[in-house]
Amino acid sequence: MSDDEDRKNAEHKAAMQALKAERDAMMAEKTDAPGLLLVHTGDGKGKSTAAFGMVARALGWNQKIGIVQYIKGKWITGERQFYKRFPESVRYEIMGQGFTWDTQDRARDIEAAEAAWATSLEMLHDPELDLVILDELNIALRYDYLDIAKVVADLQARPRDKHVVVTGRNAKPELIAIADLVTEMTLVKHPFDQGIKAQRGVDF
């Protein structure tokens, strides 16, 4: 090994030692706090997909999961077809009546959103569940299908025995204010710009 390689390796080791010390210190001072409220928002992809990745992760720990889909009612999706295979562990409720631009019926959308919120509340209060995904709830809030003040109050009154993930673009500031972790998915480059159709396995 050359002197230059030796030096590079030694430098790397020192840098990694410093990084490890920093990380260890950070992990040591944390307190364990269950029951986080997570929000996935932004115009990019991956908001629902990351929530469905958390479902896989939770299943790996033999946890139980509740999923309420607010909007994507009419699509057949891979995630739905997959997680429906685990009815003992996953309660999967599809409450939305399809995209709002398909239904074009505000009264019906409000009714569907209210039924979905009732089911969500039931899950939030179900001590059996370890994780609850409220998929595309943000869209129902954005169109005022649900009262944000009521949703925020209900979320704040929830038992803190499970994690909750809310997805959808345009998360309301009131929701972000009470969330523990907010991630924004931003589009850097998208194949729709380049004339590529939504694809099975990638988009649904």
Add this chain to the structure above:
Amino acid sequence: MSDDEDRKNAEHKAAMQALKAERDAMMAEKTDAPGLLLVHTGDGKGKSTAAFGMVARALGWNQKIGIVQYIKGKWITGERQFYKRFPESVRYEIMGQGFTWDTQDRARDIEAAEAAWATSLEMLHDPELDLVILDELNIALRYDYLDIAKVVADLQARPRDKHVVVTGRNAKPELIAIADLVTEMTLVKHPFDQGIKAQRGVDF
């Protein structure tokens, strides 16, 4: 129903009709192009998690998936424990030797990264697979454990019969340049800032 409600509903219907027309036009003019290269990068959460959500989605379509984990070798993760249950459908290879700040050994990291890339190439050329996840490849590239020019050339020479997802912060510009879809996960609010430990089911 009041006049005001009637008006609001009519307005909503018109807006949704316009949205639907726009979306239908967009979907109609797209061409189907298989074999996308997706990159999940940024400092926020959800990069790997969204990739693992795509695995669930692909399993829902009865597809076959290859996963190479470049870095998180030593952690026991929920996703690993879960997807290992489907050996017929998921080839799950854990090549990383743990976080670099744990190993502090550059030569060993390079060796592990090179072995991981060899396995990745095998998967990229495996016609049985529909989706390949190269989890945390960006970290191996960032530390120059792998030559970016070689990785880019290999990716460009790959058969376009499957989707490929590369995850990890600090994606190199050379990789972004050849990607079809790039999403940046940005941290808006994180519980680590508020003294909360990494948690099972959320972070791993």
